Amino acid sequence: MxxxxxxxxxxxxxxxxxxxxxxxxxxxxxxxxxxxxxxxxxxxxxxxxxxxxxxxxxxxxxxxxxxxxxxxxxxxxxxxxxxxxxxxxxxxxxxxxxxxxxxxxxxxxxxxxxxxxxxHRPITGDSDAAEEVKVLARSHQSLIWARQRQVNVLRSNLREYFPAALAAFGSALADRDAIAVLAVAPGPEKARKLSSAKVQSLLRQAGRSRYLQSRADEITSALQSEQLEARAGIEAAYTATTKALVAVIAELNNQIQALQGQVEECFGRHPDAEIYLSQPGLGPVLGARVLAEFGDAPHRYADARARKNYSGMSPITRASGKKSVVLARYARNRRLVDALYGQAFAALNASPGAREYYAARRARGATHHQALRALGNRLVGILHGCLRHHTRYNENTAWSAAKEETLNAA
Known part of the structure; x- marks a missing residue:
């Protein structure tokens, strides 16, 4: 050797x-x-x-x-x-x-x-299809994270000189309504000159088709409300900065939307796409992210436990003497954990079994996040079984064991 x-x-x-x-x-x-x-x-x-x-x-x-x-x-x-x-x-x-x-x-x-x-586990090569999904899914997610960073900067900027904009749009500063209006009126001076009809026109051009008048009236009222003003020179500098940030966020929105289409198309061509899409809480984007991070090498995970450990959703135990503590994993794949959290949260409405499992955990004293992690861990095990047997998700089969555990615990 x-x-x-x-x-x-x-x-x-x-x-x-x-x-x-x-x-x-x-x-x-x-x-x-x-x-x-x-x-x-x-x-x-x-x-x-x-x-x-x-x-x-x-x-x-x-x-x-x-x-x-x-x-x-x-x-x-x-x-x-x-x-x-x-x-x-x-x-x-x-x-x-x-x-x-x-x-x-x-x-x-x-x-x-x-x-x-x-x-240590040797690297097992994924298929070309899975590698293609990984590149696109990670790039799409990275753009979303980049947009959020720009939105955070924009929010901090508006707090300094234009709090009325935060009253009008709240935390939805990357949405089409906020981008359309702030691109035309990035500061208080121009915002005061906006009429409700003008705002309606901007919202219509941005793609809004419902509640145009009521939403335009809300935005106009908020933008023209009284607020403490910054000094004239400082306000002009902040206005220029906001205009640049809005342009960056608008372009990120366009590229995220374009890349999402490619993610969905590429993921749809993968042989395991139907199995992933059959899982509760997984759509084309989240499904693509989960596939990308788990990979599709058939022998990478020896069993469901190995996949759960890699996912970062299974807990770890720290025991010393008479003290034993069960904790969430700190070292884990952030992209995969983010996708699995999203799946677990969406599964609460998509699967009665998932909702019942979550409720049982909460009844036993778990916090929301602890119950959500436990649900995500269970869903990873269900996914592993479906991939291993090349079968789609079945609600009754997936939660029969969990129901028995709940009855025994009671």
Missing amino acids: LFVGDDWAEDHHDVALINEEGRLLARRRLSEGVKGIEALHGLIADHLDEQDGSDQVMVGIETDRGPWVAALLAANYAVFAVNPLQAARYRERHGTSGAKSDKGDALVLAQLVRTDHAH
Whole structure:
């Protein structure tokens, strides 16, 4: 066996090769790209026995994606994605001085896969369809997060000089009504000149078709209400800033909408799309996010428990002496947890079984978030069973065991 540690950076890779006894065979700094991966293959070939194949090579690296990792998998190496926190703790096993270097980190990763590879899961390649869904779903979600950051800045900005706008639109500053009006009247001076008819016209152009007059009257009344005013020069500066922020948010809205269509189309082509869409609380967007983060490699999760642990919805127990505490997981995939929380919340109205399970948890003293996490954990287990048996969700089958647990607890 040959063990390789790969400490990667944006433009290079520090690699270390060791044998089964832990003896260092070679160290190199390789460039990112085709020449670098060719040099790595050549270096490995030079130290492999003639009768050994590429399946006798184990690679430790602190990432699970990118062209470099894809090339390692294509070469049939066993590739282990090591969490940086785990690598840091392993480094401390070999020295307490706190010294750190890229060459040293590469050797640490090589030693880690040599001694502890049984405690780490090798990267299993997803299908091209799942990878395509992942790229689109993550990009779509990242744009939504970027929009929220801009909305937070806009809200803070309006508080300083134009609180009437917050009274008119509340927290819905990214919605079409707010964007349409604030693009024309980003400050108090122009807002005072807006008539109800003008606001109706703006709302109509933005796509609103119902309650035009009543909504326009509400907005006009709020914008023209009395408020404390900022100094003239300061107000002009804030107005210019708001105008720029509104333009950015408007463009983000357009791109989010366009990308959402591509997410739904791509997700719909995946062979497991019907199974995901049959789950309570999952639509095309949330379903795409869950598929993207779980992947579709058939043997990645040994059982439902493994999938639940990866999801971050299952709790962890910290026990010492007579003290035992059950806590939510802190280290977890944020994108996946965000999607599963959304599913659990939507499932309360979509599934009687989910609502009953949630209510039973609350009756036993769980908070809203604790009950929602428990429901999300249960839904992950149901999804795993459906994917394993290639069957769609069935309400009665999914919650029969949960009902028995509730009766026994009572």
